[in-house]
Amino acid sequence: MNFQGYTGMIRQMVFALLLFFSVYCHAQAKEKTTNRIELSVKTKEGVLKYPARSLSLAFGNPSKGISAAFPPSEDPAKAKKYFIAIDFDTMDTALLKLITDYNAEFSGELKVTGKDRSTIQKIEFSGATLDNVSSQSSADDANVYIYLWCREINVNDVKLK
Secondary structure, three states, X not given: OOHHHHHHHHHHHHHHHHHHHHHHHHHHHHOOOOOEEEEEEEEOOEEEEEEEOXXXXXXXXXXXXXXXXXXXXOOHHHOEOEEEEEEEOOOOHHHHHHHHHOOOOEEEEEEEEOOOOOEEEEXXXXXXXXXXXXXXXXXXXXXXXXXXXXXXXXXXXXXXX
């Protein structure tokens, strides 16, 4: 098998891992569980933490296809190719102000912890910008989503390429 064959296999394995991680986090959100998802955003004042309900991670914007990067860039190092969707019970106005008032990119971390406070999954992101904020509600449930484009992602200390 040549180098491109190995690269393709590795990409498929990483995508399968991301899909599992996304489904796992969403499954935890629908069940009564003691697992927690927390978004930490690094600021000049320190690290701000916000509880989240679920998250998903994809290569590119799911509504535009798996290879769509934002913005399309001539320089691959500057392309934002990772798309994170985070679901909150309610949107903290301080978080919304922070990510919409930013003049530059920001970085942060998403952490899933178990009932014994041990880390189950950790996603560190950098070069992030806000793509969209949306909300959905029904008689028994309300969701507020933020969508982020990120340049770099580390999942459990492994940098995605």
